[in-house]
Amino acid sequence: MSHEEPENDLTPADRELEGALRGLRLGAAGIDPLAVAFAAGAASARRSLFMWRSAAAVLVVALGVSLVARTTQPTVRDTIVVQHQPQTTSPNTYLTMETRNVPSPWRLRDRVLDQGLDALVVPTHSPAAGDAIPRASDITWRPS
Amino acid sequence: MIDPAKLSAWFEAHAAPLVLYARQLTRERAQDVVQEAFVSLMQEPREPGNVKAWLYRAVRNAAISGMRSDRARVRRHDVLAETGPTWFDPRPDDLIDAAAAQACLAALPPARREVIVLRIWSDMSFPEIGNLTGLPVSTVFDHYRSGLAAIRQQMESSCHTKNRKTT
Numbered sequence: 001m002s003h004e005e006p007e008n009d010l011t012p013a014d015r016e017l018e019g020a021l022r023g024l025r026l027g028a029a030g031i032d033p034l035a036v037a038f039a040a041g042a043a044s045a046r047r048s049l050f051m052w053r054s055a056a057a058v059l060v061v062a063l064g065v066s067l068v069a070r071t072t073q074p075t076v077r078d079t080i081v082v083q084h085q086p087q088t089t090s091p092n093t094y095l096t097m098e099t100r101n102v103p104s105p106w107r108l109r110d111r112v113l114d115q116g117l118d119a120l121v122v123p124t125h126s127p128a129a130g131d132a133i134p135r136a137s138d139i140t141w142r143p144s
Numbered sequence: 145m146i147d148p149a150k151l152s153a154w155f156e157a158h159a160a161p162l163v164l165y166a167r168q169l170t171r172e173r174a175q176d177v178v179q180e181a182f183v184s185l186m187q188e189p190r191e192p193g194n195v196k197a198w199l200y201r202a203v204r205n206a207a208i209s210g211m212r213s214d215r216a217r218v219r220r221h222d223v224l225a226e227t228g229p230t231w232f233d234p235r236p237d238d239l240i241d242a243a244a245a246q247a248c249l250a251a252l253p254p255a256r257r258e259v260i261v262l263r264i265w266s267d268m269s270f271p272e273i274g275n276l277t278g279l280p281v282s283t284v285f286d287h288y289r290s291g292l293a294a295i296r297q298q299m300e301s302s303c304h305t306k307n308r309k310t311t
Contacts, residue, residue, distance in 0.1 A: 009285070014292045020239035021264050021295075024232040029159035031179050036155065037148055039179065040186035 146186050154195055155182060161266040162203055164231055168257050169207035177206045200266065200276055240299070248298040256291035259284055 010018070103111070111119035159178060166174035181202035185195070192198035231249070232242035249257055258277065262268045270288070274281045 010289065010292075013296060014289065017240075017292055017296050018264060021245060021260075023239055024242055024245060025235060026160040026164055026265060027230055027233050029163045029178065030175050030229075031155075031159055031163070031182075033152055033155045033159075033182075036179055036182045037151065037186070040183045043183060044187060 146188060146191055148186075150191070151182065151186055154185070154199070158196060158199055158266075161261075162199060164265055165200065165258075165261050166203050166207055167229075167231065168254065168261050169204065170210050173207070173210055177203055177210065180206055197272065197276065200262075200268075204276060244299060244302060245295070248295040248302075251298060252291055252294055255279075256287045256294070259287040260291045260295075263288055 108119070159182075162178045162181070163174050166177045170177060181199050184202055185192070185199060230242070231246045234242040249260065252260070255277075259273055262273045262276065263270070268276070270281050270284050273279075273284045277284065279287075
């Protein structure tokens with residue numbers, strides 16, 4: 001039996017019953033189309049609101065993580081790295097500032113207090129002999 | 145989002161048959177399921193190619209997924225089949241008694257009832273019903289013909305019973 005046109009296989013009694021049933025009027029759907037439209041709008045708004053809330057939540061979490069990371073990070077302090085270099089043969093490495101005719105401010109202050117303003121006179125030396133060979137009186141040796 | 149004017153037209157055309165169809169699958173949540181289907185349709189970014197098929201599939205899927213919770217209330221369903229909402233509005237010029245038709249339909253096995261409702265009140269072709277239900281067209285037609293035969297037999301027997309009572 002072919003079902004290409006199954007309707008043709010119905011008996012007249014089937015067709016009569018089919019027509020009678022088809023003539024019945026369906027009851028009301030009982031659904032308000034406005035309620036459907038409202039529900040659709042509300043669902044759409046809810047979805048949009050959820051999207052914004054999610055974005056805000058992600059930003060808050062990122063901010064929190066950033067703050068926590070900052071507070072737990074060890075504070076960076078200035079450190080002085082002392083590198084011991086092999087001693088050079090130049091004697092100038094043992095010279096203090098005063099050997100270059102630049103007395104330290106504290107030492108100069110002490111001198112002024114002891115000797116008065118005459119202590120401010122800086123010993124001069126000739127440019128030719130100056131830097132190369134300091135005078136013995138200008139050299140202060142430090143214990144090594 | 146889909147144009148509300150189109151939705152109104154679809155609602156006018158399909159809401160009542162969809163509710164009747166949904167009642168065959170889930171009697172308690174029929175209206176909710178249909179309403180959810182229309183809400184989902186409105187939220188679709190693009191209009192489906194076949195809106196009618198889309199709506200029926202949405203209703204069927206939602207009703208079947210809710211069927212598990214309904215199974216716990218099967219006995220209550222049986223009571224509702226008699227006292228629940230009427231499926232048809234009776235009119236004087238009806239060729240068949242609306243209440244009797246509802247009772248006969250409700251007594252059918254679910255698969256046959258589904259096919260008959262889709263064919264008669266949703267005006268679907270047998271291949272369309274096959275696509276929706278996942279059944280071969282030949283099986284759909286067999287369900288339809290045997291369903292009609294069962295309804296006719298039931299109505300004849302109820303008429304005989306009524307006649308015997310009146311005589």
